[in-house]
Amino acid sequence: MLNLLKRLRYHVLVFFAVVGPGFITANVDNDSGGIYTYSQAGARWGYLPLWTLLPIAVLLVVTQEMCSRMGAVTGKGLSDLIREEFGLRTTFVVMAALVVANFTNVFAEFAGIASALELFGISRYLSVPVGAAAVWLLVVKGNYRSVEKVFLLACLVYVTYIFSGVLVEPDWKAAAIASVTPSLMLDPAYITLLIGMVGTSIAPWMQFYLQAAIVEKGISAEEYSKSRIEVVVGCIVMVVIAFFIIVSCAGAIHSVAPRDVKDAADAAEGLKPFGRWAYLFFTVGLLNASVFGACILPLSTAYTVCEGLGFDSGVNLRFREAPFFYWLYTLLIVGGAGAVLLPGLSLVKMILFSQVVNGVLLPFVLIYMIRLINRRRIMKEWVNPTSYNIIAWVSVVVLVVLTCALVVISLRDMLR
Amino acid sequence: MTAALSVAPPDYIFLTELIGMKVFDLKGQRIGRVRDAALVPTVHPMRVDRFLVGGGWAWMTVRHDQVRSIGLNGIYLRAEQLTPYHDDEYMLRIVQDLLDQQIIDAQGRKVVRVTDVSFTVAREDDHDVLLLHDVDIGIRSVLRRVLQGLLPPRCVRWLQAPISPKSIPWDYCNIIEPDPQRRLRLNITPHRLENIHPADLADIVEELAPDDREAILGSIDSEVAAETLSEVEPRIQAKIVEALDPEKAAEILEEMAPDQAADLLAEVKEETSEEILEEMSLEPKTEVEELLEFGEHTAGGLMNPEYVAISMEARVADAVDAVREGEQLIEGQNTLFLLDSEQRLAGVVPLARLLLAAPETPVSDLRSADLIHVDAKEKKARVVELFDKYNLLALPVVDASGKLLGIVTADDVISVLRQS
Numbered sequence: 137m138l139n140l141l142k143r144l145r146y147h148v149l150v151f152f153a154v155v156g157p158g159f160i161t162a163n164v165d166n167d168s169g170g171i172y173t174y175s176q177a178g179a180r181w182g183y184l185p186l187w188t189l190l191p192i193a194v195l196l197v198v199t200q201e202m203c204s205r206m207g208a209v210t211g212k213g214l215s216d217l218i219r220e221e222f223g224l225r226t227t228f229v230v231m232a233a234l235v236v237a238n239f240t241n242v243f244a245e246f247a248g249i250a251s252a253l254e255l256f257g258i259s260r261y262l263s264v265p266v267g268a269a270a271v272w273l274l275v276v277k278g279n280y281r282s283v284e285k286v287f288l289l290a291c292l293v294y295v296t297y298i299f300s301g302v303l304v305e306p307d308w309k310a311a312a313i314a315s316v317t318p319s320l321m322l323d324p325a326y327i328t329l330l331i332g333m334v335g336t337s338i339a340p341w342m343q344f345y346l347q348a349a350i351v352e353k354g355i356s357a358e359e360y361s362k363s364r365i366e367v368v369v370g371c372i373v374m375v376v377i378a379f380f381i382i383v384s385c386a387g388a389i390h391s392v393a394p395r396d397v398k399d400a401a402d403a404a405e406g407l408k409p410f411g412r413w414a415y416l417f418f419t420v421g422l423l424n425a426s427v428f429g430a431c432i433l434p435l436s437t438a439y440t441v442c443e444g445l446g447f448d449s450g451v452n453l454r455f456r457e458a459p460f461f462y463w464l465y466t467l468l469i470v471g472g473a474g475a476v477l478l479p480g481l482s483l484v485k486m487i488l489f490s491q492v493v494n495g496v497l498l499p500f501v502l503i504y505m506i507r508l509i510n511r512r513r514i515m516k517e518w519v520n521p522t523s524y525n526i527i528a529w530v531s532v533v534v535l536v537v538l539t540c541a542l543v544v545i546s547l548r549d550m551l552r
Numbered sequence: 553m554t555a556a557l558s559v560a561p562p563d564y565i566f567l568t569e570l571i572g573m574k575v576f577d578l579k580g581q582r583i584g585r586v587r588d589a590a591l592v593p594t595v596h597p598m599r600v601d602r603f604l605v606g607g608g609w610a611w612m613t614v615r616h617d618q619v620r621s622i623g624l625n626g627i628y629l630r631a632e633q634l635t636p637y638h639d640d641e642y643m644l645r646i647v648q649d650l651l652d653q654q655i656i657d658a659q660g661r662k663v664v665r666v667t668d669v670s671f672t673v674a675r676e677d678d679h680d681v682l683l684l685h686d687v688d689i690g691i692r693s694v695l696r697r698v699l700q701g702l703l704p705p706r707c708v709r710w711l712q713a714p715i716s717p718k719s720i721p722w723d724y725c726n727i728i729e730p731d732p733q734r735r736l737r738l739n740i741t742p743h744r745l746e747n748i749h750p751a752d753l754a755d756i757v758e759e760l761a762p763d764d765r766e767a768i769l770g771s772i773d774s775e776v777a778a779e780t781l782s783e784v785e786p787r788i789q790a791k792i793v794e795a796l797d798p799e800k801a802a803e804i805l806e807e808m809a810p811d812q813a814a815d816l817l818a819e820v821k822e823e824t825s826e827e828i829l830e831e832m833s834l835e836p837k838t839e840v841e842e843l844l845e846f847g848e849h850t851a852g853g854l855m856n857p858e859y860v861a862i863s864m865e866a867r868v869a870d871a872v873d874a875v876r877e878g879e880q881l882i883e884g885q886n887t888l889f890l891l892d893s894e895q896r897l898a899g900v901v902p903l904a905r906l907l908l909a910a911p912e913t914p915v916s917d918l919r920s921a922d923l924i925h926v927d928a929k930e931k932k933a934r935v936v937e938l939f940d941k942y943n944l945l946a947l948p949v950v951d952a953s954g955k956l957l958g959i960v961t962a963d964d965v966i967s968v969l970r971q972s
Binding site for chain 1: 651652653662664665666667689690691694697698700760761762763787788791
């Protein structure tokens with residue numbers, strides 16, 4: 137009996153030692169761009185799009201699981217592996233696209249901070265510069281361990297979406313039915329939205345971030361089974377949060393009068409009739425998600441790019457020792473935050489653009505991933521089993537087709 | 553611009569220029585392009601021994617002495633007989649084994665990734681040979697790689713001119729090869745790594761992938777490996793030890809201070825730690841096993857059981873002799889312990905006082921006024937408190953009967969503080 141307890145304690149301890157990367161990645165996935173897309177889904181189409189969340193969860197688990205496995209087995213980041221196996225030119229092109237894609241994501245995060253705080257009456261000309269400075273300092277002056285704890289706390293704040301979902305008192309029965317009944321309409325706007333939901337949920341940066349975080353945490357191949365649980369739980373949590381965002385907006389906005397929302401803050405505004413708290417919870421959730429994303433994206437980008445191209449990187453180096461790293465990191469923050477303050481730059485256009493770049497990049501990243509994870513020289517006995525490969529390839533093909541469609545649609549909307 | 557475009561033979565060539573370079577036979581006919589180049593380190597540490605040339609269907613091997621001249625315009629051969637390419641375990645292929653891989657820069661003491669390689673063109677007897685000169689990293693070499701094959705080499709040279717080069721002399725480059733057999737064949741020796749300060753080497757090890765960590769610690773001298781391993785983060789330490797061959801792990805642990813070895817073994821899986829202990833020789837093994845009995849968070853778990861002690865009755869001259877004998881132990885310690893007839897701790901003498909005293913003085917005259925010690929079962933936090941309160945450099949640890957078991961030194965306390 138004592139032995140059993142001891143073993144249980146060991147497993148619990150190991151689990152807590154590996155918690156972090158999977159949870160954080162999945163939660164940052166619900167960033168300001170994601171919240172906007174889900175709000176739009178609920179506000180415009182009500183409960184109808186809920187069924188996509190289940191397939192999204194599957195796709196997410198498949199891709200995230202492969203990344204974390206590669207990280208645990210090889211101890212190397214995804215950009216490192218791409219560099220070692222496919223050469224520098226490939227890496228360079230992927231990294232360049234990643235910088236562009238993540239720049240637009242950083243922009244979206246700061247736009248989220250600005251609009252969330254404007255609901256509290258704080259001008260964006262105050263909130264954005266202060267936010268940018270705080271993000272810059274937090275990471276440059278803090279260390280990864282303490283920052284990770286702050287991030288894990290930030291994951292808890294996502295609970296606010298569940299509260300606001302409950303407070304709105306949506307039609308739970310309709311929501312439950314819609315979650316398991318696929319409904320398709322030949323309305324281009326509806327199809328665009330569905331693809332957009334997939335596109336915002338599975339982004340190229342996540343693959344790089346998750347794998348790097350697993351390596352940074354030093355998770356080994358033996359501990360990996362615990363890590364896998366964490367990754368799967370993280371993906372489920374992410375989908376649950378997305379569910380509540382859609383349900384809140386469906387209950388509050390769609391059931392009154394279906395409409396398009398301008399941004400996530402506009403959606404929060406729509407919750408006002410359902411009480412101060414529902415509105416407040418939604419806004420706090422948005423602010424938290426945006427700050428969270430703004431902390432992680434620029435740093436992860438700078439790390440990934442420097443690793444891939446072989447430049448010195450790391451917050452424990454001085455500016456002079458890792459100039460490229462610090463310049464890239466700073467430029468992403470200053471540029472992303474600065475663009476929010478430019479008048480006349482439309483958030484919706486930026487999000488469309490970001491979806492295009494992400495969409496162009498994702499197929500390449502996924503195909504490189506699958507090829508890497510099947511190389512026995514790198515992965516040893518941890519290569520994909522055949523059955524898993526079939527699932528993985530099907531997922532990749534589905535994602536590639538969907539993102540290609542998204543790119544075409546977004547390009548059309550941008551040029552219109 | 554004109555200088556860069558002149559046709560004078562260059563005295564250096566980059567790998568990015570060599571790859572894809574045309575190869576001409578005696579009649580001046582093109583027979584193919586260079587695909588890779590290889591050193592044979594057991595023959596010559598830096599000379600390119602063979603060029604692997606792809607033309608038509610198969611690859612061919614061109615030996616260095618079959619080449620007449622090498623320039624940006626191409627490689628001209630002086631021999632007719634070329635052999636088809638076949639794999640050779642003694643070959644270090646530059647594109648396949650070196651390019652884009654991680655190596656250790658022994659001069660800059662860090663892990664770098666090879667972006668490009670530069671060769672000097674030298675005359676040997678009456679033909680040109682390439683000598684591997686340095687490994688390039690940084691923006692300049694990234695530019696060359698990105699533009700490789702898209703622009704003519706001379707253009708690339710002109711474009712890169714304003715960027716300052718960043719490279720590591722080949723002499724300081726250490727290839728990381730996990731396979732010990734291959735390490736031998738490629739003549740990869742760890743001597744340069746052994747000269748890096750253990751703390752720096754520990755940083756390097758932390759940065760590497762697990763297989764590479766074990767390759768480094770498994771190949772270097774056990775004493776250096778022990779010093780390096782003690783500087784590595786505890787989390788990674790345990791993983792390295794678990795992955796090493798138990799025999800090698802035991803060798804390394806024997807070289808470590810017993811308290812550190814015990815801390816480390818407490819972190820690894822039970823089966824592994826038993827295996828390792830079995831491989832250790834008797835004396836260090838008993839010391840470590842005794843330490844493992846104490847809880848990890850107690851003074852006993854923190855202490856080092858090695859110290860220099862002498863009887864209360866002794867004179868200064870005897871004490872100095874004892875210190876000389878314990879030369880190995882005294883490193884990092886600065887206190888002599890006095891024991892009564894029953895091995896109980898009776899006093900401490902700072903070593904510096906021995907220098908000032910006359911040889912015939914009884915050591916007991918020199919002992920410090922206060923005797924501060926701690927019970928082996930006392931908590932870590934209390935130990936830290938005592939160090940802070942009394943400004944200690946070393947604290948003796950005793951058992952319930954007052955018998956001296958070991959000492960905790962200031963560097964142990966610093967580790968405790970850093971971990972919490």
